[in-house]
Amino acid sequence: MSNDKLACLTCRKTKVTYNCDGCSSRFCYEHLGEHRQELNGELEGFINDYNEYQQMIIEQNENEQNMLLSQQIDRWETEAIEKIQQTAKDCRQRLSQCTKALVNEIKEEFYQLNAKIKQHKEDGFDEMDLDDLKAELQEITDEYLDSSKIFLRRHSQTFIHRVSIMSNLKLKYKKWKPNAITIVGKDGCGDALNQIFKPSAIAIDQNKTLYIADRGNHRIVRWKCDANEGQIIAGENEAEQEIDQLSNSINMIIDETNSSLIIADRNNRRVIQHFHQDPSYSQTLINNIDGYSVSKDKYGYLYVSDMKKHEVRRWRIGDQQGTLVAGGNGQGNRLNQLNYPTYIFVDDEQSVYVSDRGNSRVMKWEKDAEEGEIVAGGNGRGAGLSQLSAPGGLVVDQWGGIFVVDCGNHRIMRWYEDDEQGSIIVGGHGNGIGENQLDRPSTLSFDLDENLYVADYHNSRIQKFELMID
Numbered sequence: 001m002s003n004d005k006l007a008c009l010t011c012r013k014t015k016v017t018y019n020c021d022g023c024s025s026r027f028c029y030e031h032l033g034e035h036r037q038e039l040n041g042e043l044e045g046f047i048n049d050y051n052e053y054q055q056m057i058i059e060q061n062e063n064e065q066n067m068l069l070s071q072q073i074d075r076w077e078t079e080a081i082e083k084i085q086q087t088a089k090d091c092r093q094r095l096s097q098c099t100k101a102l103v104n105e106i107k108e109e110f111y112q113l114n115a116k117i118k119q120h121k122e123d124g125f126d127e128m129d130l131d132d133l134k135a136e137l138q139e140i141t142d143e144y145l146d147s148s149k150i151f152l153r154r155h156s157q158t159f160i161h162r163v164s165i166m167s168n169l170k171l172k173y174k175k176w177k178p179n180a181i182t183i184v185g186k187d188g189c190g191d192a193l194n195q196i197f198k199p200s201a202i203a204i205d206q207n208k209t210l211y212i213a214d215r216g217n218h219r220i221v222r223w224k225c226d227a228n229e230g231q232i233i234a235g236e237n238e239a240e241q242e243i244d245q246l247s248n249s250i251n252m253i254i255d256e257t258n259s260s261l262i263i264a265d266r267n268n269r270r271v272i273q274h275f276h277q278d279p280s281y282s283q284t285l286i287n288n289i290d291g292y293s294v295s296k297d298k299y300g301y302l303y304v305s306d307m308k309k310h311e312v313r314r315w316r317i318g319d320q321q322g323t324l325v326a327g328g329n330g331q332g333n334r335l336n337q338l339n340y341p342t343y344i345f346v347d348d349e350q351s352v353y354v355s356d357r358g359n360s361r362v363m364k365w366e367k368d369a370e371e372g373e374i375v376a377g378g379n380g381r382g383a384g385l386s387q388l389s390a391p392g393g394l395v396v397d398q399w400g401g402i403f404v405v406d407c408g409n410h411r412i413m414r415w416y417e418d419d420e421q422g423s424i425i426v427g428g429h430g431n432g433i434g435e436n437q438l439d440r441p442s443t444l445s446f447d448l449d450e451n452l453y454v455a456d457y458h459n460s461r462i463q464k465f466e467l468m469i470d
Contacts, residue, residue: 005017006026008026008027008028008031009025009026009027009031010027010028010031010034011028011030011031013028015028016029018032020032020035020126020127021126022039022125022126022127022128022129022130023126023127039125039126039127039130042130043117043120043121043125043130046117046130046134046137049137050110050113050114053137053140053141054110057103057106057110057144066095066096066099069095069150069151069152069165070092072152073088073095073152073163074088076088087163087164090164091164091165094165094449095150097467098149098150098165098469099150100469101174101469102144102149102150106140106143106144109140109143110140113133113136113140116133116136117133120133151165152165153165164448164449174450174467175425176426176451176452176465176466176468177465177466177467177468178426178436178465179435179436180426180435180436180463180465181463181464181465181466182461182462182463182464183210183223183453183462183463183464184196184199184212184223184230184461184462185199185456185459185460185461185462186461188460189216189459189460191217192229193229193230193231193232194228194229194230195460196212196214196216196217196221196230196460196461196462197214197216197217197460198214198216198457198458198460199212199213199214199215199442199455199456199457199461199462200250200251200443200457201213201215201250201251201252201393201442201443201455202443202444202445202453203252203253203254203261204445204446204447204453205254205256206448207224207225208225208447208448209222209223209224209225210222210223210224210225210453210462211223211233211252211254211261212230212455212462213251213252213263214235215250218235218245218246218247219232219234219235219246220232220233220234220235220246220252220261220263220274221233223462233274234261234263234274246263246265246268247265247266247267247268250264250266250292251263251264251291251292251293251294251343251443252264252294253294253296255273255296257300258275259275260273260274260275262285262294262296263294264292264293264294264304265291266290266291266292269288269289269290269291270285270286270287270288270289271284271286271291271302271304272284272285273285285302285317286302286315286319286322289304289306290306290308290309291305291306292304292305292306292307292341292342293305293341293342293343294344295344295345295346296346297346297348297350299350300317301314301316301350302315302316302317303315303325303344303346303352304322305341305343305344305354306341307340307341307342309327309328310327310328310330310331310332310337310338310339310340310341311324311327311328311338311341312324312325312326312327312338312341312344312352312354312365313325325352325365326338326341326352326354326363326365326372327341327354331358334371335363335371335372335373335374336370336371336372338356338358338359338363339356339357339358339359340356340357340358341354341355341356341357342355342357342391343355343391343392343394343443345394345395345396347396349366349367350367351364351365351366351367352364352365353365353375353394353396353402354372355391355392355394355404355405356391357390357391357392359377359378360377360378360379360380360381360382360387360389360390360391361374361376361377361378361388361391362374362375362376362377362388362391362415364417373417375402375415375417376388376391376402376415376422377391381408384421385421385422385423386420386421386422388404388406388409388413389406389407389408389409390406390408391404391406391407392404392405392407392441392443393442393443393444393445393455394444395446400416400417401415401416402415402416402417403425403444405441405442405443405444405454406427407440407442407457408440409427409428410427410429410430410431410437410439410440410441411424411425411426411427411428411438411441412424412425412426412427412438412441412444412452412454413425425465426438426452426454427441427454431458433459438454438456438459438463439457439458439459440457440458441454441455441456441457442455442457443455449467450467451464451465451466451467452464452465452466
């Protein structure tokens with residue numbers, strides 16, 4: 001704080017004055033003290049506001065907060081009580097979990113804000129610091145009062161509308177139980193209907209029915225929720241080239257627009273569409289492609305990764321060549337290159353996320369970009385939190401959280417684009433068959449309740465890690 005003979009902002013007299021770094025005004029010694037007292041008063045007022053908002057948000061009655069949604073659930077239950085009573089119970093439990101998650105999140109943010117307040121009181125503060133605290137408190141309050149955070153979603157069905165509680169909460173501290181439940185593969189690997197062999201892809205529909213690319217058995221298996229065995233809906237044990245047969249099919253997705261599966265049938269060098277309700281309608285969509293993974297955007301375009309050409313292309317149904325959207329500049333590690341791209345994910349902006357296996361990184365290619373950016377890994381192959389080893393399946397949530405299978409490290413990680421390192425979500429305890437272990441997992445998926453499913457490749461099982469809300 002410098003001192004010069006300049007006019008004091010308060011008394012307007014020219015004398016030795018001192019500069020306030022916060023408001024950049026100058027004060028004489030007497031009025032500088034008064035200015036500090038005014039700031040202290042503002043801080044005390046802010047602390048009172050902080051305590052008031054904290055009391056209102058944290059201790060507010062949960063039933064009052066959720067009254068409207070609970071009434072909607074009750075009305076829905078009355079319409080078909082015998083069929084939907086169990087679902088209503090699940091919805092109430094999920095609503096309670098979401099609300100607790102929101103309160104826990106707000107508590108954590110208040111805790112962090114309180115730490116900043118204490119730090120400023122100890123180290124000193126100015127107007128800018130106070131403005132920052134006020135803005136952060138307002139942001140917490142607005143986040144809590146945002147009615148779109150938890151909402152009711154209706155699912156169209158023949159007789160009734162199946163409902164579930166949906167959440168738009170961005171939970172920075174979201175965790176999953178470290179010990180998984182084995183839902184497929186309890187009886188070891190094999191080709192029986194209660195077994196799978198080296199699963200390479202999973203997809204989950206709204207009813208929590210699993211579709212599994214059973215790679216080792218050259219088939220796609222449908223496994224209904226809580227079932228003890230699956231149903232073969234495409235392919236058989238022998239690898240063939242017929243339209244109803246598969247060979248080394250690594251990846252597939254659910255196309256909910258027409259109740260079909262789109263399958264990357266790698267060894268047969270094609271992408272096919274399989275209508276599991278009527279297999280006679282199965283058709284080839286793309287020929288002569290070494291497709292490893294397939295995805296689809298909201299506009300109906302298909303995306304296929306090609307490991308041999310080190311590229312990803314976007315396809316409109318009926319295209320002969322497709323449009324290059326990532327890589328295509330030879331095998332390499334530059335930002336405009338890929339090195340054995342495997343699994344892909346396409347977001348609503350048509351940005352393509354690519355597991356660049358040979359470079360141990362995940363790349364994001366925005367629409368029409370000439371090169372990508374590294375959003376996970378990229379620091380050499382390894383087991384550090386800033387590294388990946390043979391990345392596999394990936395999912396990007398609506399807040400930019402990148403969930404990626406770290407195959408070589410037997411773990412699932414979460415990254416955000418600006419993070420220098422990721423965090424381990426599950427696994428990471430070495431390869432093995434324990435409840436908290438994985439062995440070269442291939443891919444992952446989430447159900448509507450945000451439970452995490454992992455295709456545990458070498459253990460030939462599907463593991464379910466339940467969302468943990470304390």
